Amino acid sequence: MDEIVKELRRREFARLDAEGHAYLDHTGSALYPDSLVRAHAELLRRSTLGNPHSRSPTSRLSTEHLVHARRRVLEFFRADPAEYEVVFTANATGALKLVGEAYPFEPGSCFLLTADNHNSVNGIREFAAARGAATRYIPLGADLRVASMEAELGEARPGTHNLLAYPAQSNFSGVKHPLEWIALAHERGYDVLLDAAAFVPTSRLDLSRVKPDFVCVSFYKMFGYPTGIGALLARRESLAKLHRPWFGGGTVRFASAQNAVHIPYRDAAAFEDGTPNFLALAAVSAGLDFLDEVGMERVSAHVTELTALLLRELTALRHDSGAPLVRVYGPSSTEGRGGTVAFNLLGPDGAVVDCRLVEAAAAEARISIRTGYFCNPGAAETSFEIEDEEALRCFEELKGDDFTLARFSVCLHDKPVGAVRASLGLSSNEADIRRLVEMLVALAARVAPGRRVEV
Ligand SMILES: Cc1ncc(COP(=O)(O)O)c(C=O)c1O
Numbered sequence: 001m002d003e004i005v006k007e008l009r010r011r012e013f014a015r016l017d018a019e020g021h022a023y024l025d026h027t028g029s030a031l032y033p034d035s036l037v038r039a040h041a042e043l044l045r046r047s048t049l050g051n052p053h054s055r056s057p058t059s060r061l062s063t064e065h066l067v068h069a070r071r072r073v074l075e076f077f078r079a080d081p082a083e084y085e086v087v088f089t090a091n092a093t094g095a096l097k098l099v100g101e102a103y104p105f106e107p108g109s110c111f112l113l114t115a116d117n118h119n120s121v122n123g124i125r126e127f128a129a130a131r132g133a134a135t136r137y138i139p140l141g142a143d144l145r146v147a148s149m150e151a152e153l154g155e156a157r158p159g160t161h162n163l164l165a166y167p168a169q170s171n172f173s174g175v176k177h178p179l180e181w182i183a184l185a186h187e188r189g190y191d192v193l194l195d196a197a198a199f200v201p202t203s204r205l206d207l208s209r210v211k212p213d214f215v216c217v218s219f220y221k222m223f224g225y226p227t228g229i230g231a232l233l234a235r236r237e238s239l240a241k242l243h244r245p246w247f248g249g250g251t252v253r254f255a256s257a258q259n260a261v262h263i264p265y266r267d268a269a270a271f272e273d274g275t276p277n278f279l280a281l282a283a284v285s286a287g288l289d290f291l292d293e294v295g296m297e298r299v300s301a302h303v304t305e306l307t308a309l310l311l312r313e314l315t316a317l318r319h320d321s322g323a324p325l326v327r328v329y330g331p332s333s334t335e336g337r338g339g340t341v342a343f344n345l346l347g348p349d350g351a352v353v354d355c356r357l358v359e360a361a362a363a364e365a366r367i368s369i370r371t372g373y374f375c376n377p378g379a380a381e382t383s384f385e386i387e388d389e390e391a392l393r394c395f396e397e398l399k400g401d402d403f404t405l406a407r408f409s410v411c412l413h414d415k416p417v418g419a420v421r422a423s424l425g426l427s428s429n430e431a432d433i434r435r436l437v438e439m440l441v442a443l444a445a446r447v448a449p450g451r452r453v454e455v
Pocket residue numbers: 027028091092093094118120167169170171195196197198218230
């Protein structure tokens with residue numbers, strides 16, 4: 001392992017070892033480096049910061065941090081300020097909703113999206129439907145990749161607004177979907193919404209090389225702190241296509257109650273609802289500085305090295321009979337994938353062990369992993385080979401407030417509906433992986449054949 005990364009673990013993430021944690025949920029959130037929160041606390045202690053929506057000296061100081069953060073975000077993603085704008089949001093979901101609610105969907109236009117998508121992207125189909133646009137899902141192969149994007153795109157209907165949405169990296173399988181799709185989709189008449197939330201924490205997104213119309217990110221996923229700030233990076237000409245369905249504080253140049261008229265801002269301000277998280281924005285600039293100091297190439301290389309180890313270890317595990325102990329969903333090599341690995345533990349009879357059992361054993365061992373379907377139903381349905389009709393029958397049977405995934409699984413004749421997800425980041429090390437593997441081996445030895453559901 002890289003000496004600099006080892007030193008970072010000692011210096012910036014010492015609390016992990018001090019408290020005995022194996023943290024393997026980087027796709028949920030990165031961990032903040034110690035120096036980032038210390039420096040931010042210092043800045044807050046020595047500054048007097050007012051609401052940026054005014055002209056007082058304290059307000060001006062907050063505005064300076066805001067302006068600097070905007071510039072820093074563009075610079076980090078190598079986006080030309082003449083071409084891209086940054087809209088600060090509460091998180092990636094907030095950025096996606098801004099696009100969904102304001103994109104000019106219309107009858108005849110199409111919202112095209114990969115089955116591999118977070119629910120915060122899936123939900124945009126409701127805006128599309130409300131405006132009479134069609135939604136079409138692009139299916140995944142057994143490897144959780146798209147076989148041919150070219151064939152799926154076809155030609156968008158001319159004269160309409162069409163949107164392709166996909167994750168640069170899957171939050172379920174870790175698959176990195178090709179960024180080359182962006183130019184291809186443009187050629188075929190689509191705008192592109194790139195969900196980069198799970199990609200940018202460990203990979204460089206260079207907006208001087210690829211030009212998606214809209215990109216969403218959450219900063220806590222990149223450097224752990226602050227929570228509550230994300231961004232929509234949008235090409236200026238694409239942002240101009242969006243028509244907001246309302247206005248609020250901070251988004252209008254003028255509004256009148258008397259005559260019910262208003263003048264919206266034209267730039268990023270038109271999309272930033274209410275008071276921004278002005279106390280935390282300076283930490284966004286500092287967090288990006290931190291990643292640049294470490295170097296995204298170093299972060300990527302570190303995560304790739306550990307992912308290779310994790311995949312090697314998991315796929316080598318065997319029961320006494322020689323049967324595999326683990327089923328990995330998606331690619332089992334590091335080719336075209338990031339550090340998110342979804343899998344299930346298998347009993348000696350090959351049956352999936354309930355992921356909640358794995359979660360409980362992990363918690364006991366102070367290992368933080370995630371279980372379930374990770375808000376990514378399309379990748380889960382493909383992984384678990386759930387048939388459309390059967391799933392619909394169970395949905396109809398169970399829909400309502402009593403719906404649980406456990407009941408859904410029973411209805412599907414005990415098919416798994418959840419997986420275990422281990423995800424790696426800058427603060428991960430080999431010992432974290434070994435602890436996970438030891439826990440799985442110990443748990444497998446305790447699970448008798450056929451005893452799949454224990455909780
Ligand atoms: C790929 C992807 N998109 C979107 C989101 C939503 O991010 P947030 O919850 O920060 O809005 C996540 C969060 O896990 C994600 O992994």
